[in-house]
Amino acid sequence: MVPLLLLPLLWGGSLQQQPGYELRVQRSVRVQEGLCVHVPCSFSYPWSPWLPYSTLYTHWYHRVDSEYHLVVRNNADEPVKTDSRSRFLLADPRNNDCSLSIRDARTSDSGTYQFRVERGNDVKYTYNKKMLNLQVTALTEKPIIHILEPLEAGRPTQLICSLPGACEGGSPLTFSWIRAAVDSLNPQTLHSSVLTFTPKAQDHDTSLTCQVTRQGSSVTTERTIWLNVSYAPRNLTIGVSFRNVTALKILQNTSSLPILEGEAVRLLCEADSNPPAELSWFRGSPALNATPISSTPTLQLPRMGTAEEGEFTCRARHLLGSQTLSLNLSLLWKSMSLVGVVPVAFGGAGVMALLSLCLCLLFFYIVRARRKPVAERPQVRDGEDPVVGTATWGSKQKLGADQASPSGAAPPSGQQQELHYANLNFNEMRPREPQDQEATSSPVYSEIKKTSK
Template sequence: MVPLLLLPLLWGGSLQEQPGYELRVQESVRVQEGLCVHVPCSFSYPRSSWFSSGTLYTYWYRDGDNTGHKILVATNNEVKSVKTEFRNRFFLADPKTNDCSLSIRDARMRDTGTYFFRVEKENCGNYSYKEKKLKLQVTALTDKPDIHIPELLEADRSTQLTCSLSGACEGGSRLTFSWVGDALDSLNPQTLHSSALTFTPRPQDHGTNLTCQVKCAGSSVITQRTIWLNVFYAPRHLTIGISFRNVTALKILQTISSLTILEGEAVRLLCVADSNPPAKLSWFRGSPALNATPISSTATLELPRVGTAEEGEFSCRAWHPLGSQTLSLSLSVVRKSVSRAGVVPAALGGAGVMALLSLCLCLLFLYIVRARRNPAAGRPQVRDGEDPVMGTVTWGSRENRRPDRLPREMIPAGDAPPSGEQQELQYVNLNFHKMKPQKPPDQEVTNSRVYSKIEKKSK
């Protein structure tokens, strides 16, 4: 009689698995708040005992936590009522294939607890698999969203990025997306609240940050991920830098087309290109042909001693998979004996000419002062405010009064007038004008002289 009395208890479920009843499910599952989780499950029962052709119902209950009270959270039996807080969030699979999998959407903190599975067949019996329960734990949302870039970001080419949160599922809690970044300033703000973002990167967007923020409905927690944009673009702003041996740390980063160098000077040419990834830089003599051999396969071209052989055109080519660019420079060489306007500071030979001219002006000034101090010489009259040296200087009065004779101190040796011959005083006009440009470089000057020419007037 005892076995018969125990039979209903065993039929209703026991702590020991009965022959023919088996449940295969993981014992512990963890999910973050607001996300979804799918718990695979399968079961078996003794079909020989359950011979009835009635409908098979399955249930998932939440254990009453030491109260003995169970809460129905999911079932395929439409007659049974599921508690409101679990309705439309906990779902069961089709039991016809012995599938007891449980899907949970929009997990909430209060969902944490222990759950067990129960099977029932009309006009046959039921069985609760309490010997193997499911422990569900809901934690705070800490996962960061994923940003997917389908291809390389190429400047001026439209592309689409997608932001997704692992664990989110269709039909779960509504997710709010927000895109933030300097590269998105020109976009319509309404497009920045979708999981998919379409934009066209620019070269200046390279190296900037892009952030995707995700917020679950009903939660104040925001999770986000920030990525660094790697934008590919062809060379732009190709420039040539110049440095000289005698000038320390001189670097001119500007586009130039010609350069004049003093013969014998050491020059370094540096080619700079803005591109990503960095372009391959090389130097050529003249305009580079398709398969031309470079004279330098780096960004720097060294010219240790410039001569006439280095005159001509030099070209820097920046090669890049997205496009190449070439910049040419015309190099001219000036001999050291030639003073040439426009030569680079290291080749200013005109400094010597200026020094010689200054010396002549000083001698001339002393000569005039000495003449003025001679009591025998006529004293020139100078108008108020007129500089006798830097302006037009006249030896003699403004009324063309002439002295009877030239002071002896002003007569150069060997040029004295013949005996008995009356020599009239001559007038000399010294005009100091703005210094005229030097002769063109192609006219070689071997000896430079600065002198004043005094012409004798006829009586």
């Protein structure tokens, strides 16, 4: 350290600007704590014939509390401040270069700096008319994450984290990568400035953070980015809706769906991919250069008919791969469905259940009818046609005399005429044999059911 009172004597009246001495340097420079800064500088001084025979020396002094402390010089005989040693670097003065480099800046480095040149006995000058003002502020600089190439699912890649303003020779920096997807990686990799990992499709749109801490300091700076991972289509689905009401989603190929005749159907194809895949519809399995029937994710079928039956295929085309999903539509006739039953079923299971229900109901009523007591059956009276069973009163009067009612009269006055119906089941009809001509013929029937109307 050079006492302040001795400086005017050493500098020989150089407090006044002299002709031929010029310094070109920034007046004010700002740097964040722990980072590096380079201050360009150049100078000139008067030439003398005796100068080539002397050595040129340059110095930078730091003013602290009205005292000047030497922080860097190219003269090994002069001591410098201990805390600035190896952190302040001076350029080669032979090219009139007085540039100053500071590594691992500290808050104590803030202040005013003066440059001095010495050469022989003729040149001893301090450039006090133009000084450098250095300000060291808190570390707020955020690291930068470099992605060397676009991220693709399944392809290994590297990410590099760096802190702008940091330089070699400063305090070592500690790096930390924070992200759920890389927790299983080698811990040494997670504390390196270079991260090597293989992204997955689920890593898309997830965060990745790089933290940087300067050794010997508790100050940490970090930056968070969101990953953009490209991946081929996955989770391809087909949604089926009837009159804008979603009924189901098809997740597997070769699915079959019966649709009620005349129903309006809307098919919606969806795929998860990045960037979004190109979705289109085809009849049947699409060939290589087939023309789609729809180039949008939606396929509208306004009215279900025979022309709409068959296989419909959705294709998701992507730069990293394509995927297809098919659905078979079959026609369900209205006559085969019950009123109020929605014809939505897989593989015809609902249709079979519906038909079975109808057959069971029909069989139930037949069995119930056959089990009626015999007493309820009408008796065949003399003169009645056993095939017709019963007849109205008016019809009896038209029969022959031998078949008419003994009284042959109309029904009693005030008595309501009664209609009867019969259920007939002819099992067979055989011609009459000659030997049975004298016998009374009797037609075959299974049951006559008497009902009143």
